[in-house]
Amino acid sequence: MTLLLRPKDCPKRLDPKSLEPEHLDREPPRRHAWVLLPLLALIWLPSALAAQQVIVNPEVDVSALDRNRARLIFTMRINQWRDQQPVTVFVLPDDASLHQRFAKSALQVYPYQLRRTWDRQVFSGTGQAPLQVADEEEMIERVRQTAGAIGYISDQRAAAGVKVIEVR
Amino acid sequence: MRPLAVIAATLAVLIARTAVAGEHNGNVQLHGFASQGAVQTSANRFYGDSPDTSFDFTEIGLNASWRLSPQLLLAGQVLSRRAGDMSDGSPELDFALADITLSSGDTHRAGLRLGRMKNRLGLYNETRDVPFTRPSIFLPQVVYFDKVRNLVLSTDGAQLYADSYQPFGTLSATLATGLPVIDENVEAALLVGDLPGEIEHRENSWLASLWYHSPAERIKLGISGVTMALQQDWNLTPATPTVDLVYWIASAQYNGPNWTFSAEYMGLPGRWRDYAPARMDRNQTSEGYYGQLTYRLSPPLELMLRYEEGFADRDDRDGSEIQRLTLGMVPSRASASRILSLGLRWDISRQWMLRAEYQRHNGNFILSELENPDFQRFEKHWDLFAVQAAFRF
Numbered sequence: 393m394t395l396l397l398r399p400k401d402c403p404k405r406l407d408p409k410s411l412e413p414e415h416l417d418r419e420p421p422r423r424h425a426w427v428l429l430p431l432l433a434l435i436w437l438p439s440a441l442a443a444q445q446v447i448v449n450p451e452v453d454v455s456a457l458d459r460n461r462a463r464l465i466f467t468m469r470i471n472q473w474r475d476q477q478p479v480t481v482f483v484l485p486d487d488a489s490l491h492q493r494f495a496k497s498a499l500q501v502y503p504y505q506l507r508r509t510w511d512r513q514v515f516s517g518t519g520q521a522p523l524q525v526a527d528e529e530e531m532i533e534r535v536r537q538t539a540g541a542i543g544y545i546s547d548q549r550a551a552a553g554v555k556v557i558e559v560r
Numbered sequence: 561m562r563p564l565a566v567i568a569a570t571l572a573v574l575i576a577r578t579a580v581a582g583e584h585n586g587n588v589q590l591h592g593f594a595s596q597g598a599v600q601t602s603a604n605r606f607y608g609d610s611p612d613t614s615f616d617f618t619e620i621g622l623n624a625s626w627r628l629s630p631q632l633l634l635a636g637q638v639l640s641r642r643a644g645d646m647s648d649g650s651p652e653l654d655f656a657l658a659d660i661t662l663s664s665g666d667t668h669r670a671g672l673r674l675g676r677m678k679n680r681l682g683l684y685n686e687t688r689d690v691p692f693t694r695p696s697i698f699l700p701q702v703v704y705f706d707k708v709r710n711l712v713l714s715t716d717g718a719q720l721y722a723d724s725y726q727p728f729g730t731l732s733a734t735l736a737t738g739l740p741v742i743d744e745n746v747e748a749a750l751l752v753g754d755l756p757g758e759i760e761h762r763e764n765s766w767l768a769s770l771w772y773h774s775p776a777e778r779i780k781l782g783i784s785g786v787t788m789a790l791q792q793d794w795n796l797t798p799a800t801p802t803v804d805l806v807y808w809i810a811s812a813q814y815n816g817p818n819w820t821f822s823a824e825y826m827g828l829p830g831r832w833r834d835y836a837p838a839r840m841d842r843n844q845t846s847e848g849y850y851g852q853l854t855y856r857l858s859p860p861l862e863l864m865l866r867y868e869e870g871f872a873d874r875d876d877r878d879g880s881e882i883q884r885l886t887l888g889m890v891p892s893r894a895s896a897s898r899i900l901s902l903g904l905r906w907d908i909s910r911q912w913m914l915r916a917e918y919q920r921h922n923g924n925f926i927l928s929e930l931e932n933p934d935f936q937r938f939e940k941h942w943d944l945f946a947v948q949a950a951f952r953f
Contacts, residue, residue, distance in 0.1 A: 460775055461666065464725055472630045472664065479630075486910060487859070501776045504856070505815060509777075511693050516678045516686035517635030517655045520589050520625050 444494045447532070447554040449541040452477070456558040463499045465542060467509045468519050473540060481522035482534050482543035490528070494544045498559050591623045595691045595950035603939035604924060605931040607706075608644035610944070617948070618642040618649060619689055631671075633659040639689055645931045646706060646745055654678070654689070655714060670722040676741070678714050680734050680769045681784045682809035682824055685712060691950040695822065695854055695864055696903045697917045698946070701926035702848025702870025703809060703826040708749040712786060712807050714741045715765055729774040736767040740788055748929040750790075750803055750830075752890065755838050757794030762802060765789070780813040792835065799834040806830075818856045825849040826870075840885075847874045864903035864917075870925050871896050893940040897925035912951055919944040 446462065448454060453475055457465070464470040471479050484491040486507055495503040513519025525531045528545045535541040536553040545551060597617035601610040608614030618641070625635035636656035642649030657675035664670070678686040687693040688704060698706070705711075717738015724731045739761050747759040769784035785808030792801040806829050813822045828846040832839060848870030855863045871877045872895040879892030903917040924938040932938065 460725065460727065463775070469669065469723065469725075469730075470664070470666075471627075474666075476630070478627075499776075502815065502817060505777050508693070511690065512687055514589070514591050514625070515621070515623060515637070515690045515693060516680075517623075517625065517633075517637065517657050518659060518673070518686075520627055520633070521591070 443547050444490065444498055444544045445547050445549075445551055445556045446498060446542065446544050446559050447535050447551050448543075448557055449535055449537075449539055450553065450555045451539060452542070452555065454557055455555075456560060459498075459500065459559055462559045463501060466499055466522070467501075467506065468513060468522060477540045480538050480541045482525050482531055482538075482541060483522045484527070484531065484544075485524060490544070490546050498544065587627045589625050591953060593619065593621050593690055593692065593950060593952040595619045595948055597697060597946055597948040599944065599946045601945075602943040604927055604942050605644065606927060606944060607646075608931075610644075614644060616642055616644045617946075619691060619950075621654065621690065630664075631661045635659065641689055643706065644928070646709075646928050667726065668722065668724050670720075673719040673721065673736075674717075676714055676716050677719055677736065677738075679712055679736075679767055679786060681712055681767070681786060681807070682826070683780075683782070683811050683813060683822060688713075691915075691948060692913060692952055695820075695852060696866065696901060697915050697948045698901075698919075700824070700848070700850040700852065700866060700868045700901075701899070702868045702897055703824050703850060705749070705926065707926065707928035707930075708746050710741060710743045711746045711749075711788070711805075712740075715739065715767060715786075716741065717764065719767075727775070729772055729779075732769075732771040732773075734767070734769045737764045740765045740786075740790075742790070745928070745930060746790075750805075750832075751792075751835070751839060752929060755792065755794070755835075756796060757792050759790055759792055759803070761789065762791040763789040778815050780811070780815070782809075782811040784809055784811070797834065797836070801835040801839075802831075802833045804831045804833075820854045821852070822854075823849070823851045844873045845875070846870070846872050860907045862905040862907075864901070864905065866899075866901040866903075868899045868901075869897070872925055889935065891935055891938060893938055894924045894927075894935055897921060897923040899926070911953060912949070915946075915948045915950070917944075917946045917948075919946075 452473060454473060461470065465479055466481060468481065473479060486503055492503045495501055495506055510521045514521050525534055528549055531543045531545055532552065532554055535543045595618065598613060598615050599607045599610045599617055600613045603611060605611065608616030620640040621637055623637040625633060627633050637654040638651050639654035640649050640651045641647045653676060655676050655678050657673050657677050659671060659673050661669060661671040680686055682703060684694060684699055684704060688699055688709070715736060715738040717736060719734055719736035721734045742759065748754065750759065765786055765788045767786040769782060771780065771782040773780040785806060788805045790803040809824055809826045811824045813820065826848045830844055832842050848868065850866055850868030852864065852866040857863060873882065876882055877896060879895030882890050882895055883892040899919055899921050901917060901919045903915060906914045908914060921942045921944065923940060
């Protein structure tokens with residue numbers, strides 16, 4: 393992370409030009425920037441790293457999913473695990489920020505595309521919609537209790553009684 | 561009424577089953593929607609008496625599905641749709657089907673659907689009566705005619721489907737056959753007016769579709785079509801009059817973070833035979849196409865801009881030939897439509913949606929003959945303004 397946080401404009405060697413008066417005049421703001429950077433990083437890090445954990449019922453015999461397969465499961469196109477057990481998909485409401493981040497970063501689709509896919513299946517009789525839960529507590533509870541269940545929570549939350557799997 | 565009784569009984573059983581069997585919770589799903597629209601036009605009737613503001617535009621749907629196993633899904637929907645003189649709102653069985661997965665795995669899924677199915681035609685036909693799934697209050701009429709929607713809406717029969725999931729995207733194919741579900745709008749539009757007898761199917765229809773979408777569905781491409789063989793059951797002439805049609809759509813869509821661009825082309829070649837002396841034998845190809853941009857301003861608001869053109873006869877785009885052949889009975893302006901549409905969608909909540917739409921029309925091709933029986937009264941240049949409120953659960 394320290395590499396990422398180093399400002400790109402920070403000279404590694406002393407540039408002779410920086411000794412010219414106008415550059416010397418700029419020194420105070422640059423020092424300010426150095427002070428601000430760790431602070432900015434503190435504000436920036438939690439939101440950037442507030443990723444999601446994909447969770448499954450502990451009985452589900454899976455430790456990782458590739459992104460394509462995760463997408464097929466959450467768009468309700470694959471409805472069985474490899475051992476033939478039925479999949480039950482739980483999601484948060486469309487407007488939940490965790491749902492939107494999960495769609496964009498874990499599945500790499502836009503939330504409106506998920507809604508459109510589910511609606512097309514439901515209203516043409518070719519599939520069902522995922523089950524919607526109100527919040528993360530209910531998500532954990534339902535995934536823990538439902539055989540073959542899959543869902544997601546933020547990584548700030550302890551995945552008690554459920555199994556966290558990797559999406560790559 | 562019999563299909564209705566069947567679906568009502570099925571729904572009752574499904575509901576009872578959910579209530580009784582706690583362990584099946586989640587396998588039965590109920591969904592529904594209702595909408596009410598208001599339409600005003602500067603001239604010409606569209607969805608009722610629109611010059612005087614029409615409220616004859618109501619959609620109500622109730623939908624149930626029951627997943628008995630990963631391999632078997634039962635689903636049905638009852639639809640009531642009031643649309644001016646085109647549809648009176650009496651409840652209809654929209655679809656009722658069994659979806660049987662014959663084979664599935666990491667990279668594919670294939671199966672069979674039996675019953676009444678919505679036709680997989682273009683981007684929107686399958687869910688064309690569900691307001692939330694449409695890009696606008698009215699679908700692009702040059703491709704998805706509401707004046708003859710029943711011609712291509714659904715089929716009673718069987719469908720084979722196959723999806724292949726590949727790293728480069730998903731390929732989906734369907735092949736179906738069965739009887740088209742047709743009504744009096746079909747006759748009015750295909751034969752321009754009311755003739756003795758009824759129009760009915762002569763042979764099974766065949767439907768096929770092939771779709772590709774990229775892994776994250778940024779790009780979606782498809783081609784889909786149906787062939788129909790119809791006849792008029794009159795006893796006026798020794799030969800039975802026939803109509804043969806092919807309706808096909810090429811579709812393309814790009815989905816970006818805030819905007820979606822869609823374009824489709826529709827071709828409808830037709831052949832009319834043995835309607836003499838009421839109508840002449842003829843071959844004619846109708847066509848229509850549109851480009852459409854939807855832009856999500858900020859989460860609850862979405863803008864829509866669309867331009868479309870459609871022609872009753874691609875070889876007579878200005879309609880001069882049909883006007884000459886019918887001695888002016890069918891005016892040239894009835895054979896083409898050019899429409900510019902602007903819409904705003906506001907998703908107030910997960911359940912409620914409000915929409916407003918403005919359209920500028922040049923031509924009368926998309927207007928229903930049932931709603932506008934006197935072609936001489938067509939106004940070529942007209943405006944449409946509509947609002948719609950919709951609810952879902």
